[in-house]
Amino acid sequence: MKYLLPLLLFIALSVFLAIGLKLNPREIPSPLIDKPAPAFNLPILATPEQRLSQTDFKGKVWLLNVWASWCVSCREEHPLLIELAKQNKVLLVGLNYKDEAQAANAWLSKHGNPYNVSVMDADGRVGIDYGVYGVPETFVIDKRGVVRYKHTGPAQPGELESIFLPLIEKLEAESA
Amino acid sequence: MKTLYALILCLFVYQAQAEIEYRDFKQPEQEQAYQTLISELRCLVCQNQTIADSNADLAKDLRRQVYEMLQQGKSRQDIVDFMTDRYGDFVMYKPALKLKTLLLWLGPVLFLVIGLATVWVLRSKTGSVSAQLSKEQQAKLNSILEKGDDA
Numbered sequence: 001m002k003y004l005l006p007l008l009l010f011i012a013l014s015v016f017l018a019i020g021l022k023l024n025p026r027e028i029p030s031p032l033i034d035k036p037a038p039a040f041n042l043p044i045l046a047t048p049e050q051r052l053s054q055t056d057f058k059g060k061v062w063l064l065n066v067w068a069s070w071c072v073s074c075r076e077e078h079p080l081l082i083e084l085a086k087q088n089k090v091l092l093v094g095l096n097y098k099d100e101a102q103a104a105n106a107w108l109s110k111h112g113n114p115y116n117v118s119v120m121d122a123d124g125r126v127g128i129d130y131g132v133y134g135v136p137e138t139f140v141i142d143k144r145g146v147v148r149y150k151h152t153g154p155a156q157p158g159e160l161e162s163i164f165l166p167l168i169e170k171l172e173a174e175s176a
Numbered sequence: 177m178k179t180l181y182a183l184i185l186c187l188f189v190y191q192a193q194a195e196i197e198y199r200d201f202k203q204p205e206q207e208q209a210y211q212t213l214i215s216e217l218r219c220l221v222c223q224n225q226t227i228a229d230s231n232a233d234l235a236k237d238l239r240r241q242v243y244e245m246l247q248q249g250k251s252r253q254d255i256v257d258f259m260t261d262r263y264g265d266f267v268m269y270k271p272a273l274k275l276k277t278l279l280l281w282l283g284p285v286l287f288l289v290i291g292l293a294t295v296w297v298l299r300s301k302t303g304s305v306s307a308q309l310s311k312e313q314q315a316k317l318n319s320i321l322e323k324g325d326d327a
Binding site for chain 2: 023026028029030031038099114123124125127128129130131132133134
């Protein structure tokens with residue numbers, strides 16, 4: 001009986017520490033969820049004389065994937081994006097973040113281009129508006145232009161099926 | 177001795193490199209606000225550094241952002257709101273006092289109170305043990321103490 005209280009305290013502490021170990025400190029909840037996707041007006045990577053803005057995707061479910069040729073984990077995520085592009089279920093927009101057009105184009109021709117279109121955020125200002133801090137990052141945006149989900153860091157194998165595809169399907173069913 | 181001085185000076189080389197970024201301010205208050213802000217904002221890439229301390233690319237961009245907003249005449253609150261709108265409360269090194277962060281703020285006080293209460297309970301328990309001596313025991317104790325005095 002005398003040791004019951006310390007034992008209970010110990011168990012409680014262990015549970016808290018165990019939860020702490022499982023949490024990912026790099027995963028910071030985005031304040032953008034359920035808010036309109038921040039505005040941008042950026043040149044297209046392939047054709048820099050043309051520009052795109054977030055309003056151009058109104059009425060469509062789209063993914064904004066933040067990537068760069070200097071980003072090592074983007075290589076890791078790349079096969080998944082190729083896989084997603086093959087299924088042709090969603091508009092995949094690339095935000096080429098703090099990169100050089102030449103390096104970015106070379107990267108795409110070397111590894112394959114999963115993006116329907118990529119826009120260039122050379123000085124990273126749009127990145128700040130989207131709260132980007134760990135490339136690659138992926139935003140899922142609905143038909144009304146509202147951010148519904150954010151994934152920080154490379155998407156892991158299996159997450160396409162467990163997270164992205166079901167969410168895309170759900171958002172496709174919503175009215176614009 | 178000269179070698180020693182040289183070695184000590186080497187310790188400051190890194191610091192000197194970190195200070196290389198030059199910002200031009202029209203008023204000293206603005207510079208003060210800039211310095212305060214960048215030492216309160218967290219660099220999200222290297223999470224245990226402020227953007228003042230960090231050399232990460234994102235920290236540079238955020239310092240530029242703070243500088244530009246100050247130049248545009250934005251207030252401290254405007255800049256804090258700008259950052260928390262994008263990166264969440266985590267971007268502030270000192271978290272805001274909200275219902276969500278209440279435990280964070282009151283936790284240390286709470287633990288102090290628990291600790292003090294535990295000490296108090298334990299002390300009052302040992303106190304009651306000495307009070308539980310019977311009359312005979314008390315007499316024996318007294319006699320031992322007196323003998324001790326004589327010796």
